Amino acid sequence: MVEPNRVLTVGAAQLGPIALSETRAQVVNRLLHMMTRAHERRCDLVVFPELALTSFFPRWHFDKAEDIDRFFEKSMPGPETRLLFERAAELGIGFCLGFAEMVDDADGAKRFNTSILVDKTGVEIGRYRKVHLPGHADYKPARKWQHLEKAYFDVGDLGFPVWRAFDGIVGMCICNDRRWPETYRMMGLQGVELIVLGYNTPATEPPWGFEPTHLAALHNNLSMQSGAYQNATWVVGVAKAGREEGCDMLGGSAIIAPTGEIVAQARTLDDELIVADCDLDACNHYKSTVFNFVEHRQPDKYGLITETAGSSGRRDQE
Amino acid sequence: MVEPNRVLTVGAAQLGPIALSETRAQVVNRLLHMMTRAHERRCDLVVFPELALTSFFPRWHFDKAEDIDRFFEKSMPGPETRLLFERAAELGIGFCLGFAEMVDDADGAKRFNTSILVDKTGVEIGRYRKVHLPGHADYKPARKWQHLEKAYFDVGDLGFPVWRAFDGIVGMCICNDRRWPETYRMMGLQGVELIVLGYNTPATEPPWGFEPTHLAALHNNLSMQSGAYQNATWVVGVAKAGREEGCDMLGGSAIIAPTGEIVAQARTLDDELIVADCDLDACNHYKSTVFNFVEHRQPDKYGLITETAGSSGRRDQE
Numbered sequence: 001m002v003e004p005n006r007v008l009t010v011g012a013a014q015l016g017p018i019a020l021s022e023t024r025a026q027v028v029n030r031l032l033h034m035m036t037r038a039h040e041r042r043c044d045l046v047v048f049p050e051l052a053l054t055s056f057f058p059r060w061h062f063d064k065a066e067d068i069d070r071f072f073e074k075s076m077p078g079p080e081t082r083l084l085f086e087r088a089a090e091l092g093i094g095f096c097l098g099f100a101e102m103v104d105d106a107d108g109a110k111r112f113n114t115s116i117l118v119d120k121t122g123v124e125i126g127r128y129r130k131v132h133l134p135g136h137a138d139y140k141p142a143r144k145w146q147h148l149e150k151a152y153f154d155v156g157d158l159g160f161p162v163w164r165a166f167d168g169i170v171g172m173c174i175c176n177d178r179r180w181p182e183t184y185r186m187m188g189l190q191g192v193e194l195i196v197l198g199y200n201t202p203a204t205e206p207p208w209g210f211e212p213t214h215l216a217a218l219h220n221n222l223s224m225q226s227g228a229y230q231n232a233t234w235v236v237g238v239a240k241a242g243r244e245e246g247c248d249m250l251g252g253s254a255i256i257a258p259t260g261e262i263v264a265q266a267r268t269l270d271d272e273l274i275v276a277d278c279d280l281d282a283c284n285h286y287k288s289t290v291f292n293f294v295e296h297r298q299p300d301k302y303g304l305i306t307e308t309a310g311s312s313g314r315r316d317q318e
Numbered sequence: 319m320v321e322p323n324r325v326l327t328v329g330a331a332q333l334g335p336i337a338l339s340e341t342r343a344q345v346v347n348r349l350l351h352m353m354t355r356a357h358e359r360r361c362d363l364v365v366f367p368e369l370a371l372t373s374f375f376p377r378w379h380f381d382k383a384e385d386i387d388r389f390f391e392k393s394m395p396g397p398e399t400r401l402l403f404e405r406a407a408e409l410g411i412g413f414c415l416g417f418a419e420m421v422d423d424a425d426g427a428k429r430f431n432t433s434i435l436v437d438k439t440g441v442e443i444g445r446y447r448k449v450h451l452p453g454h455a456d457y458k459p460a461r462k463w464q465h466l467e468k469a470y471f472d473v474g475d476l477g478f479p480v481w482r483a484f485d486g487i488v489g490m491c492i493c494n495d496r497r498w499p500e501t502y503r504m505m506g507l508q509g510v511e512l513i514v515l516g517y518n519t520p521a522t523e524p525p526w527g528f529e530p531t532h533l534a535a536l537h538n539n540l541s542m543q544s545g546a547y548q549n550a551t552w553v554v555g556v557a558k559a560g561r562e563e564g565c566d567m568l569g570g571s572a573i574i575a576p577t578g579e580i581v582a583q584a585r586t587l588d589d590e591l592i593v594a595d596c597d598l599d600a601c602n603h604y605k606s607t608v609f610n611f612v613e614h615r616q617p618d619k620y621g622l623i624t625e626t627a628g629s630s631g632r633r634d635q636e
Binding site: 211218223285289299309 | 449450451473474477478494497498500503504506507508528533536537543547548577578579603607608609611612614615616617619620621622624625627
């Protein structure tokens with residue numbers, strides 16, 4: 001008997017800019033609106049961006065702890081975010097949400113760039129904390145825009161877990177993680193079939209950005225398409241986009257098949273929902289042929305990958 | 319004082335089909351012709367495909383050792399290939415050549431899918447043996463075309479070395495190696511600036527191939543472009559292309575910049591030379607920013623990559 005395919009309808013809920021002046025309640029309202037639209041489109045799961053509750057605050061330097069702390073959630077759900085969980089349960093839709101997480105433990109507060117996976121009953125079933133923090137830890141006065149993720153966040157301490165959820169195997173990563181093949185491979189080695197991720201990617205020309213703007217979309221697509229293909233998994237990448245407080249952010253939210261093909265992509269830099277039917281069984285073909293890891297990988301040849309962070313470039317080696 | 323950029327002019331010498339009936343001397347003549355054209359175009363280095371001296375013999379099943387052995391080189395240079403080294407020295411051009419290598423050692427003969435890097439004086443300076451052998455080890459009578467690399471070759475035993483050559487850091491890999499991000503990363507961690515590789519990629523529809531033909535070019539580009547970008551290195555990929563003994567082979571030879579941009583690509587399925595000026599200093603920017611490995615990689619989070627080959631797919635895990 002042939003089993004019916006496992007088709008999961010997924011919505012990528014791209015967000016336009018979030019102003020510094022917007023309250024959590026206002027942002028949550030935008031998310032609820034997107035969630036409702038996703039439900040109307042028959043989505044099983046709706047994916048929101050990285051740090052979806054606030055402006056992308058690592059672009060600014062703050063001296064005082066309280067100026068930073070206001071961007072962080074001390075509980076999830078919290079007073080303003082509880083509505084998302086309630087509405088999800090009501091509609092019977094899962095969601096993935098990125099936010100800044102503050103954790104109090106014996107050593108003092110820890111801060112993470114976090115995302116959660118919530119099932120159709122409004123219950124959190126997975127949590128991921130960003131491993132690859134980009135940018136710098138020190139304030140750089142010469143830059144118009146900072147990228148202070150290494151100052152404001154700790155490196156994620158939960159690894160790259162996957163969860164049996166939504167009738168498949170689901171993993172998460174966040175923004176800069178998507179540029180690193182190790183991210184996808186860690187989940188691929190656990191059989192992942194759907195990776196959901198959000199991003200805030202400045203698309204500013206040098207000297208404030210690090211490259212010409214026109215390359216940002218190429219690199220976004222390339223990283224996610226190769227991660228999908230080389231691990232035979234669906235990838236759903238969701239942007240916070242547009243001109244946020246004067247800083248241009250990349251859009252290009254995309255839903256990518258296990259073949260590496262982009263099957264849906266956002267075309268605006270605003271709140272925009274894109275939807276695709278993700279057949280999780282479409283992963284099986286490549287997982288059992290070209291990317292049958294057991295047959296083809298040679299882990300004893302990959303030593304350096306875990307032995308060293310690496311050289312910081314040719315010139316430094318000499 | 320600003321150093322002049324290190325610009326290396328590289329030719330990718332795509333080959334059309336090689337018939338079973340062609341002699342080594344005939345094939346070497348084609349290679350000499352391409353080498354001369356590359357010299358006329360002022361190339362410092364010309365890159366030939368994988369198994370560039372013969373038809374892609376793993377597509378056939380052979381019972382007798384002597385039927386297989388005739389495709390292998392027992393010495394390099396050998397009687398017919400010596401001309402390539404002599405002409406290279408004469409012209410002052412380096413080359414990379416893929417061939418089937420037979421090595422006699424105490425345990426009997428070993429067979430590798432090999433490539434060599436030869437400098438402008440005609441001296442071999444680097445040797446690589448293919449690590450990721452695709453296909454199968456057992457004869458599959460139901461297939462029109464076999465892919466018996468796992469039967470005819472041993473897994474490469476030289477790792478993924480890089481060489482200081484051509485005023486830069488150069489590495490090699492072969493064909494299916496290019497689909498595996500570990501390949502590029504192993505060389506990226508050693509500061510590689512130019513990866514040269516050849517391939518023979520069947521582009522046949524199911525049931526003889528494993529996917530629709532139109533995806534073969536996407537996957538070829540995607541693998542090489544992401545490998546280049548994510549390791550901030552030039553990648554030069556060179557096909558044996560066209561209908562070889564009735565079997566269609568992918569073309570699409572490409573020269574790819576450290577940005578992941580394709581700067582030159584073959585458009586025929588025949589002997590075709592494409593050339594690009596590869597500024598090795600163009601690697602520096604990404605190696606010192608987004609892909610500054612020392613600052614951003616988290617090798618203690620990548621354990622599974624070297625601990626396990628992996629699962630062979632979801633269904634097998636259960």
